[in-house]
Amino acid sequence: MSATSRREPGGDTSGERDVLASASVRRVQAALDALGGGHRVVELTESARTATDAARALGCRVDQIVKSLVFRGRRTERAILVAASGANRVDEVKVGELLAEPIAKADAAFVRARTGFAIGGVAPVGHAEPVPTLIDEDLMKWEEIWAAAGHPSSIFRLTPADLVRMTSGRVVVIRV
Ligand code: 5CA
Numbered sequence: 001m002s003a004t005s006r007r008e009p010g011g012d013t014s015g016e017r018d019v020l021a022s023a024s025v026r027r028v029q030a031a032l033d034a035l036g037g038g039h040r041v042v043e044l045t046e047s048a049r050t051a052t053d054a055a056r057a058l059g060c061r062v063d064q065i066v067k068s069l070v071f072r073g074r075r076t077e078r079a080i081l082v083a084a085s086g087a088n089r090v091d092e093v094k095v096g097e098l099l100a101e102p103i104a105k106a107d108a109a110f111v112r113a114r115t116g117f118a119i120g121g122v123a124p125v126g127h128a129e130p131v132p133t134l135i136d137e138d139l140m141k142w143e144e145i146w147a148a149a150g151h152p153s154s155i156f157r158l159t160p161a162d163l164v165r166m167t168s169g170r171v172v173v174i175r176v
Pocket residue numbers: 048049050051054065066067068069105106107108119120121122146147148151152153
């Protein structure tokens with residue numbers, strides 16, 4: 001689907017779909033507003049729970065989708081966000097070395113507790129607590145990229161430089 005399948009939450013107040021009323025999506029839009037870059041959450045008319053779904057819905061390449069993956073520090077129990085290019089698999093050993101701490105994939109409850117988002121809607125901003133972020137260098141080559149915005153059918157467009165700025169993230173090689 002193309003741009004015609006998008007609409008903005010709040011723009012269409014007759015919106016019957018739950019996502020328009022989602023507190024998580026509103027939290028992301030509020031965080032984006034506070035950052036001042038003019039980013040707008042858009043609602044897809046179809047679910048984009050995975051990066052592949054999102055790319056299909058947007059008509060972009062899966063590499064342009066930001067996968068916001070949450071990991072758990074095995075020693076500190078801290079949450080770490082890896083913003084990965086949609087087609088890449090994250091090398092957990094490599095990321096562990098970068099963080100000087102082994103990591104494990106977070107489970108759904110941990111993701112929800114630390115970010116405030118359910119898997120499939122984890123945004124790179126608007127978290128329940130500050131979450132240190134690593135950014136896949138493969139995202140940096142695109143003019144525009146898309147990230148989840150609190151719900152599996154909500155998304156926002158940004159540039160790689162925006163992503164670095166809004167997360168204070170460190171750009172690293174994370175792919176297997
Ligand atoms: N809305 C899309 C496109 S932006 C999205 O959020 N994609 S994602 O890649 O960032 O989030 C889905 C990811 O959640 C999957 O790639 C997978 O790594 C992770 N995931 C899915 N199920 C689980 C689970 N049960 N526990 C932990 N992580 C999971």
